[in-house]
Amino acid sequence: MDMKLEVVVLPVSDVDRAKRFYAEQLGWRLDADFPIDEGYRIVQVTPPGSECSVIFGKGLTQQEAGTLHGLQLTVTDIVEAQKELESRGVQVSGPFRDETGAFHHAGDSHRVPGLHPERASYGTFAAFADPDGNEWFLQEVTQRAPGR
Known part of the structure; x- marks a missing residue:
């Protein structure tokens, strides 16, 4: 059975700042921005040529921002x-x-x-x-x- 790494969850402190950095500054593809509710938001970006994406947002991880x-x-x-x-x-x-x-x-x-x-x-x-x-x-x- 194949097992492919699909997503890495990235701990960030400011979702909009991270979105600007990854999607705008780095130019990574913005795949999704789902503001589910005040405490739960999912942003997904993918580096050029990668099959694995990065997800960050609110309510996605208990890991402290900047620790990855x-x-x-x-x-x-x-x-x-x-x-x-x-x-x-x-x-x-x-x-x-x-x-x-x-x-x-x-x-x-x-x-x-x-x-x-x-x-x-x-x-x-x-x-x-x-x-x-x-x-x-x-x-x-x-x-x-x-x-x-």
Whole structure:
């Protein structure tokens, strides 16, 4: 049986501000905005090319706003992706790689500035945050690992 990640619930403090950031500033597709009642609102956005959406709103999670870290977006050219985000007014840190050459550590203490020396798939990252501090990573993948 296939199991596909469909939705990630994002904790935000201001729904309208988050909607402006994701749908307008980042340019993600706005799929839905359902103001059910005063305490329950569902906003759904989808990054370009993604099959997985992000939902935020009111009454959707008990998680505190800004506490989701490590969300990851895969891009084929991290330099171009960073330029595009920065052109939209988003502050991006990177590109960087982890000193181990594997996936990145939490925080930024093990980051080595710059692209992976061979520009190896899965080896280069960049990071940005939404207005609440939810942290997103970009990972450059130019060739998928076998079976992926």
